[in-house]
Amino acid sequence: MAFVVPVLMGVAQLLFFIFIFLLLIDGLILFIxxxxxxxxxxxxxxxxxxxxxxxxxxxxxxxxxxxxxxxxxxxxxxxxxxxxxxxxxxxxxxxxxxxxxxxxxxxxxxxxxxxxxxxxxxxxxxxxxxxxxxxxxxxxxPSFLQMREYELMAISNRLTEIGVKKIRKIGNSQEFEQIRQYVQGDDIRKINWQATARNNELMVNAFQEEKSQAIYCLIDKGRVMKMPFEGLSLLDYAINASLVLSNIALYKQDKAGLMTFSDKVGQTVQAEKRPGQLTKILEILYKQRTRYQETDYEALYVNTKKLIRQRSLLVLFTNFETVSSMRRQLPYFRKLAKDHLLIIVFFENTELRALLNKPSVTTEEVYLKTIAEKYFYEKQQIVKELGQFGIQALLTPPQKLTVNTVNKYLEIKARGML
Structure with missing residues (x-):
């Protein structure tokens, strides 16, 4: 403006020198x-x-x-x-x-x-x-925060807050512990009359819940487990659920083990309940990667037959999109179920469910919904066909995998199925 109105030149120069002075002051107090x-x-x-x-x-x-x-x-x-x-x-x-x-x-x-x-x-x-x-x-x-959350809730009996169901025990899955003196309130059906006669006082048989059952998580690392959901792959969901399940099994005094496989069997951790077992499982799970190969269930069966001699609960994390893909592996599942209690855990496609719930307007939307219904029906058919051969099946959305897997384990424990 001073070029247009020369009288402003003095004001402009004064302001310029004030600016330089403030700049120097700012530099000194900041940088010295x-x-x-x-x-x-x-x-x-x-x-x-x-x-x-x-x-x-x-x-x-x-x-x-x-x-x-x-x-x-x-x-x-x-x-x-x-x-x-x-x-x-x-x-x-x-x-x-x-x-x-x-x-x-x-x-x-x-x-x-x-x-x-x-x-x-x-x-x-x-x-x-x-x-x-x-x-x-x-x-x-793998998600140790989720593991601790479940552990704390199991200790405080608050697992129901995150969806874990309370299941009534069925049958008698107890093993003998000791003979002790009768205390008021004990079940009179457990009185040991021979010990009572010897001791001249009422004696009862004490039992404890049957423990130390072997629980193995079998994790498929084939290409079907690479599918993403909310940023995590299905393999990562399976790994997180396996860590939580192993921790709950150890808390329940069972033995936790692990086996990974894809086109060949990977690392195996024998089921134990010794100190450090969970840390060992955690370190193995940390290193697992998808191998982008077709899964070899025959190799899984052969190695399971060789390495797991005791009847165990096998929780198999995998995925099937069609009935035909499951039927190709059914002979190996039936062989595994003959020696062990087998649970096959696979994933519901939540995007298909969202598509089914969405109203169809155009011809293209009707066509897409029809295809979605076909795939949704196939998943349900897989569950039914596995059940016909006595194989437990769990179809679950990925975000509910951990809760549903823990529920299934607790149900099996309560019913004494193992």
Whole structure:
């Protein structure tokens, strides 16, 4: 404006020198102190796959004035987040914790980078960057958070809150423990008359629930388990459910084991209930990957026959889309069911169900709905045909896999079927 109105030139020059003076002041108060900001990222030692994991950034302001902060955290590339920016204010000599959550959807190693903190003084003309090297590798394990949740609820008898049913025990699956003195309230049908005669006082037989039954999770790693659902593959859902089921089985004093397979049998953990068994299973599950091959059920049967001698509960996690694909494997399932109690767990296609519930208007929508009904019916037919041969089948949506699998296990325990 001073070129048009020359009288303004003096005002413009004055404002320019004021601006330069403020710029120098801002630079001095921001850059002359060297370590007036401290930041630290706190992460768990390992992350839980498919769960929201808490991450926190701890900040300290050592400046003698209030500041405005922008924090950019360099999180692992697997999360595909480029806009993780936090803005906050911090008073002089004050500390603050910023918390956020990350949900990984793949197991493996995740590398965190630096924590970048951009500081503005009250002048707000310059911005200074502090970079805190927080390079750290964090392993993403199967869902141990979900495992702990189920464990805590099992201990406090609150499993019904997350959908686990309370099932009445049927029959008598108890084993003898000891002979002890009669106490008022004991079942008189359990009086041991021979011991009573010897001791001249009432004695009763004490029983305990039959325990130490072998529970094996058989996990299919073939290409059918690569299908994604809400960010997780079906294999990851099966791995998370296997970890929870193994933990519940050990809590119930049963023996937990594991076998993985695809075109060939992978790693096997013999069913035990010794300390460290769950950690061993967790480490094996952490390393599992889809092999993108056709599953060889004959190899599974041969190895099961060779390695699992005791009658056990076999929970087989796999997937079938058609009756014909199941029938090709039915001879091996029947052989497995002859020596063990076999449960085949496979997945409901929730997108098909959503399509079935959606009203059809156009010809194309009617056609798609007809095809969806065909595939939906085939899944139900698989359950019926397996039941005809005495094979337990569990058809479940992926998000309800863990609850439904635990329910099935508890039902079998309650009914004394093993």
């Amino acid at each position: 102190p060297t370590k007036n900001i401290f930041a630290r990222r706190d992460t768990p030692d390992r992350l839980s796959n498919g769960d929201e994991n808490p991450i926190s950034i701890y900040l300290e302001n050592h400046y003698r004035f209030d500041i405005i902060l922008q924090i950019i955290d360099e999180i692992p590339f697997q999360f595909q987040k480029r806009d993780l920016l936090f803005e906050t204010g911090l008073n002089s000599f004050e500390s603050q914790i910023i918390q956020y959550q990350l949900r990984p959807t793949k197991r493996g190693e995740y590398n965190f980078g630096a924590v970048n903190v951009y500081v503005k003084s009250p002048v707000r003309l310059l911005k200074r960057r502090f970079q805190f090297s927080q390079d750290k590798m964090v392993a993403v394990y």
